[in-house]
Amino acid sequence: MTTPAPTIAAKQPTPDFSGNSPEGEAQRQVRFEERIQAGERIEPKDWMPERYRKQLTRMISQHAHSEVVGMYPEGNWITRAPTLRRKLGLLAKVQDECGHGLYLYCAAETLGVDRNELTDELLSGKAKYSSIFNYPTLSWADIGVIGWLVDGAAIVNQTPLAKCSYGPYARAMVRICKEESFHLKQGFEIVTTLAQGTPEQKKMVQESLNRWWWPVLMMFGPADAESSNSEVLMRWRVKLHSNDSLRQRFANSTVAQVKVVGLTLPDPDLRYNKATGNWDFGPIDWDEFWRVVKGQGPCNRERLRASRKKHEQGRWVREAAHAYAAKHPVN
Amino acid sequence: MDSNTTPETEAPMPLWEIFSQAKTGKPHEHVGSLHAPDATMALQNARDAYARRGSASLWVVPAEAIIASTPEDSPMFFDSAADKVYRHPQFYTIPRSVRL
């Protein structure tokens, strides 16, 4: 019978995460690494190295910020969705993304940080989020392409995370992955419908694909050689595959889908490599990648402005809720 | 708003842990947490956040009300259960012809 791990983070007034005990820091580190290698899950009240706690807080909160900021480009087309079915589908999808942000902020909180702190980091511009959401949605076709490629890429990234070493994050990812599959299908259905539609619709979706393809490949992060945290994250089973391997996996499955849909990719260097079985793609513009990551993409300022406005405008509502709860203690 | 200032950190909204019973007859399972100003709103929000795709019953509990065993206590609390074989049905033999 295995030792049951506590699954709930009880918020204690002064948590002791220092790990001080007769055992000693080094021994705890060894034991920690053994547990991870054995495939055990680390839970909120378990001892963990400070670096593990910090890396996970950063990773999970970045993921949460991405879900929430992602509501802006996608939400941009809810009021213009062209049929009742598309309206319902898109609104449900964006609602799901909001829910994902919520699950992830709550998972991050189990590591000892408050959601308001994380919100402050986002609003101050300090926190990062997935760079893909710094691009604008300029046509209805973008909604299809995002569902197909952005959610598709997210699924490739996220499915392994359902097995990561940190319990609350892994559990949140299981829930998220279940909900993502309809997003991908919806996106692909929109793309297919447009590609088989009027000449204007076909042009719309091809143009959209031309804009989104390279930023989507950049979603997998910098090339392995440039990726600083990867090694320790992989040893701690927080990151389970390298950026390049996931990028290639995504490219391989997507190129086939592009052909089925009857569209083309904006990559003159795209070649099937018989020896490796991979689709070799052309050079990624890493200058663009780093510029956008550092805040110089087309929508970085706008996303931040929208996030700040949301927070500021909601302040009086949150204050009212607090005030009412104080006036009516037993509810 | 000046992009160089950090907004004042607000008073935290209370944290609630959410338990959902997938179907009647099943136990309630911990599904996650959320923030809400009070119990009524917590229950409302729990339904929207964790039961969009269905639930038979929801419990919301203030996070600080949960008293949990600590990992340090686990050996003392749980390991000796592994030795108490008399608690398991396999310890006992019953003639094959008897059905209980």
Add this chain to the structure above:
Amino acid sequence: MELTAEMRGQVFDYLLRHADDRLVLGHRLSEWCGHAPMLEEDLALANIALDLIGQATLLYKLAAQTEDSGRTEDDLAFLRDPSEFRNLQLVEQPNGDFAFTIARQFFFDAYDVPFLENLSRSAHPELAGIGAKALKEAQYHLRHTQQWMLRLGDGTDESHRRLQDAVDDLWCFSQELLVPDSLNHALVAAGIAVDLEALRSLWRATVEQTLREATLEIPSDAQYMASGSRGGYHTEHLGYLLAEMQVLQRTHPGATW
């Protein structure tokens, strides 16, 4: 259900009214997605919007079936002009701040619960079915908006002021909810439509009780009261709303999405 040609036309108009109400109100709520005071509320408002648009879809489908002239539910939603829309002026009002949205929603929900309760007993079986299903959703919506009416009304001075302003500004749209016209009378006689007169005191009771508990003043009825929307007379806001909502269908006639 067997309908005379005349009654078929009346039922069609009736269905459009209620479908338009829900589509327009759901559309307004969907504008909040990503902008609500907290994530939990983004989820809640999106949920109400989805329920309303879902109900609208069922009603448009039934309307299209009733009209039986080849128009689909999407044709009805996306290809009619503002003067052909039959929704209440209340639901087309822009969102304003959170207090305005909550007050607008509360006024509608307080009507919708008894309305759907009655609709679920309609002699028209499909309409009764839609009523029964939507009723559960409406009960949930009313609980949500009632809770916020209390929290904003009896919260801080600022929230109280904002909500009082919202209630005062929206009061003029409340009368239309419950004033029947000749179409309503004809269909009530046929056992199909809901008798709005019978709902009025229920609506008043719910609203007045909540306003009082929220420490808010009940506005006077001695003021301009909006009317005419069931006949296609709207405020300036509907034009903008539909221009945005219908743009793709209007720009690409006949296309499939």
